[in-house]
Amino acid sequence: MPEADGAATAPLLLTAAAMLALRGAGMLLAGTLRPDHPFIRWAAAVSQAVLAAFVTLAVIAPAGAVAAVPLPARLAGLAAGLGVHAATGGRMLPSLGAGLAVLLGVRALL
Amino acid sequence: MPLALPLSGLRPGLSAALGAPAVAMVATFLAFGAAVRDAGLGLPWALGASLLIYGMPGQLVLLQFAAAGGGGGGATPAVLGAVAANARFLPMAVALTPWLGGGRGRLLALPFIAITPWAAAMQALPGLAPTARLPWFLGFALVSWSLAGLATAAGHALMPLLDPALLAALLFANPLYFALLLAAGMGVPASRQAVLAGALAAPVGLLLPPAWALLGAGVLGGTVAFLAGRGRA
Numbered sequence: 001m002p003e004a005d006g007a008a009t010a011p012l013l014l015t016a017a018a019m020l021a022l023r024g025a026g027m028l029l030a031g032t033l034r035p036d037h038p039f040i041r042w043a044a045a046v047s048q049a050v051l052a053a054f055v056t057l058a059v060i061a062p063a064g065a066v067a068a069v070p071l072p073a074r075l076a077g078l079a080a081g082l083g084v085h086a087a088t089g090g091r092m093l094p095s096l097g098a099g100l101a102v103l104l105g106v107r108a109l110l
Numbered sequence: 111m112p113l114a115l116p117l118s119g120l121r122p123g124l125s126a127a128l129g130a131p132a133v134a135m136v137a138t139f140l141a142f143g144a145a146v147r148d149a150g151l152g153l154p155w156a157l158g159a160s161l162l163i164y165g166m167p168g169q170l171v172l173l174q175f176a177a178a179g180g181g182g183g184g185a186t187p188a189v190l191g192a193v194a195a196n197a198r199f200l201p202m203a204v205a206l207t208p209w210l211g212g213g214r215g216r217l218l219a220l221p222f223i224a225i226t227p228w229a230a231a232m233q234a235l236p237g238l239a240p241t242a243r244l245p246w247f248l249g250f251a252l253v254s255w256s257l258a259g260l261a262t263a264a265g266h267a268l269m270p271l272l273d274p275a276l277l278a279a280l281l282f283a284n285p286l287y288f289a290l291l292l293a294a295g296m297g298v299p300a301s302r303q304a305v306l307a308g309a310l311a312a313p314v315g316l317l318l319p320p321a322w323a324l325l326g327a328g329v330l331g332g333t334v335a336f337l338a339g340r341g342r343a
Contacts, residue, residue, distance in 0.1 A: 026203020
């Protein structure tokens with residue numbers, strides 16, 4: 001095991017335990033509520049909004065290696081994926097492939 | 111509900127996980143495995159992060175900490191940051207749990223509640239018979255989780271061979287896949303409102319500390335969408 005792993009192991013295990021606790025707390029909270037309960041509907045709206053925010057930030061202000069891809073390439077990849085998705089009646093795999101291919105293509109051109 | 115789940119009940123979810131979700135999962139975790147090796151960390155740490163945390167934003171926060179050699183402020187900020195980055199697990203579990211049935215069997219789903227299985231399940235489960243929902247989720251989740259581990263190991267092994275452009279494309283597969291999933295649900299007014307509000311609230315997240323950006327934007331956007339929906343109901 002690399003030396004760096006030792007210092008990073010305790011935070012990893014603590015975070016893993018916290019993730020289980022978060023998921024478990026959600027299950028406990030929801031345990032007695034029906035799917036159409038206002039709290040469940042609010043939680044569903046928040047979860048979807050988190051996902052939408054994740055996608056938006058990953059396109060307009062990404063971190064890490066994606067940040068090295070120019071914004072026009074990221075936007076073109078997203079637009080191509082959504083366009084193929086709409087044109088093919090919601091087929092995911094061709095849409096995903098088209099989006100990534102356009103991202104790489106536009107990045108190579110810029 | 112009995113804890114014993116027939117394997118045939120897992121099959122529909124298992125099949126559903128082997129298309130675009132698998133491509134998105136493999137691409138993202140392949141890139142994560144490569145990034146872990148790039149940071150000088152070993153395969154056990156990479157696998158622990160992917161399989162035990164199983165939420166990419168939190169994994170990346172923790173990797174930043176680990177890559178910096180453990181940082182100077184102790185582990186607490188890293189753990190809090192990772193928990194905040196993955197705090198969406200709480201509302202996701204709240205929203206998903208009622209679809210998993212009322213028995214103890216649903217506890218089996220606990221470690222697998224993450225964006226990809228959650229997003230796919232929220233689309234598929236309402237259309238299934240109640241007894242088929244938990245097996246569907248477990249089938250989907252087991253495939254996704256296993257692929258996450260395998261892809262992490264592959265990315266760790268292949269890192270020296272990966273081109274930076276390819277690595278960026280792999281990392282982009284995940285948000286693109288989620289965008290497609292969200293697009294598929296835009297026909298439902300409540301989903302459409304939540305997605306639009308979340309996207310509009312995203313820039314607010316940029317004003318927050320990075321670890322809180324997603325949750326802050328999501329709570330703001332989701333609450334506005336929920337209240338707007340109630341106002342019209």
